[in-house]
Amino acid sequence: MTTERRTFVAILVAAGQGSRMGTDLPKQYMPVAGRAVLAHAWAALAAHPAVERILVAIGEGQEQLAREALAPLTAAPELVAGGATRRDSVRAALDRLAAEGAPCHVLIHDAARPFLPAGVLDRLIAAAESHDAAIPVLPVADTLVRGSEARMGEDVARDGLYRVQTPQMFHFETIMRAHRETPADAPVTDDAGMLRALSVPVAMVEGDAMLEKLTYSGDLARAQGALAASRLPRVGTGYDVHRLVAGKPLWLCGVEIAHERGLSGHSDADVAIHALVDALLGALAEGDIGSHFPPSDPQWKGAPSHTFLTFARDRVAARSGEIAHVDVSIICEAPKIGPHREAMRARLAELLEIDPGRVSVKATTTERLGFTGRREGIAAQAVATILLPE
Structure with a gap:
């Protein structure tokens, strides 16, 4: 691997409809601390000196919402029409980059994780020195059990279990190959999961509790409260x-x-x-x-x-x-x-x-x-x- 200063293109995935949030407005456009969730995530990526470009994958009919959310930060956001699934949306952004001249590395981040500490990006970027892929993780701290019909079953050993977060870092050609070769019906829920079939090692770096994903209606209030209480x-x-x-x-x-x-x-x-x-x-x-x-x-x-x-x-x-x-x-x-x-x-x-x-x-x-x-x-x-x- 070379030792030259690396730069990264970020793909910000914001194409979801946020149906589990229970709001009319997709969650990535909901306000937290006076700024849209999407804008928090975009600003965190843009502020890092290694991130030279950000592509935002948006859902159908969301262009105006995205432009309004990002207007305080940029007059010309780079928007990419996403697809029906998260994977489709990421692939659309990767195809855009490939057509324009592929970058060396990409960071793929979910807009629903708006509070991205700079330290997480630093650790992912450092991992690019020796790995083609890296993900931020947190160890599982809670007791895990199986359940059936609302009854508790046996414990699940949590040793060696981690919660996976985004952004995830990839060498561009590696993640592009994974998207091309992974079957459409493969049971993967994120980009790093596609690398298992390719036998590509994925490094794990320390994540951050601030990167919790916003999924349900109470998550917005929790994020607002956590942001205020932790400051x-x-x-x-x-x-x-x-x-x-x-x-x-x-x-x-x-x-x-x-x-x-x-x-x-x-x-x-x-x-x-x-x-x-x-x-x-x-x-x-x-x-x-x-x-x-x-x-x-x-x-x-x-x-x-x-x-x-x-x-x-x-x-x-x-x-x-x-x-x-x-x-x-x-x-x-x-x-x-x-x-x-x-x-x-x-x-x-x-x-x-x-x-x-x-x-x-x-x-x-x-x-x-x-x-x-x-x-x-x-x-x-x-x-x-x-x-x-x-």
């Missing part, structure tokens, strides 16, 4: 400075401000958003803006800073977190921030997908002291409070 507050801070120069637009908090000078930087130099990104990444303990978007990388030259902020937002979502509150302080002599404050709050709330009441923007001066006092540049400080599962 603890984390606080991060950020600070940034940029020089004022002639001939550049001035962006602050994602709003263009009319001013005789703008801020100089590798991107659009929105100093307030840069500080806020560092605050969010600090709360996640995931480095800083420079480690994810190095100024030495030409692809970020002139980039809009909202790209960095939505990345940080999605990192919070990928860890099943919630942005509770953000507070931004802009330090400058000019321009006056007051007239733009509400527009800035609204724009940050839009980018972070939170209520404007959770966003504070304020300004101060240094009483004409220092570089900001001499109007040479603008500084910003930010504090972000997020809730993360324990």
Whole structure:
């Protein structure tokens, strides 16, 4: 196996009708914590740096539902028409990939498992170094018994038994061959099961309790409650400075401000958003803006800073977190921030997908002291409070 950095295409299976949920709306479009189940799963995949593309397999007549669910995250989701069964839906996505030039690896994930911790993806991706397939599992902890006519029968030994979760990782050609060669009536319930007939070893990595599948009506309430109960507050801070120069637009908090000078930087130099990104990444303990978007990388030259902020937002979502509150302080002599404050709050709330009441923007001066006092540049400080599962 090569040691080069691997990238993965994800297939997100969202074609089911959710009949066991007992709702008119398929479960993948039901809201949990203000976001569709499908959107939680999509955001978790998109936030991982190894996932370069996501195909969403949807059911007949669900295109509008899928686009609306994913609209806060992407304007152009890649949708694939699924089939009558889960297997048919996965196969449709695999065929699309094969026709376009097959990737090396795929991750196949059920949208009904919306809370996907980044650590599970890390373990699956690490397994690709030495295995053609890997699945996340949890050991069976409960006592198991057989039953008949509502009566308890004998115990079933649980040693060596595991609960299988998704996403499941495969070398593309391996899973493509499995779909082609496994008989249509084979008694398999997931993609990894098809590999048994091919005698392909499947590695097992540690799963996560947050990956429980949503199946029945009470599962939505359970997921909502588990998400809230398992979260603890984390606080991060950020600070940034940029020089004022002639001939550049001035962006602050994602709003263009009319001013005789703008801020100089590798991107659009929105100093307030840069500080806020560092605050969010600090709360996640995931480095800083420079480690994810190095100024030495030409692809970020002139980039809009909202790209960095939505990345940080999605990192919070990928860890099943919630942005509770953000507070931004802009330090400058000019321009006056007051007239733009509400527009800035609204724009940050839009980018972070939170209520404007959770966003504070304020300004101060240094009483004409220092570089900001001499109007040479603008500084910003930010504090972000997020809730993360324990």
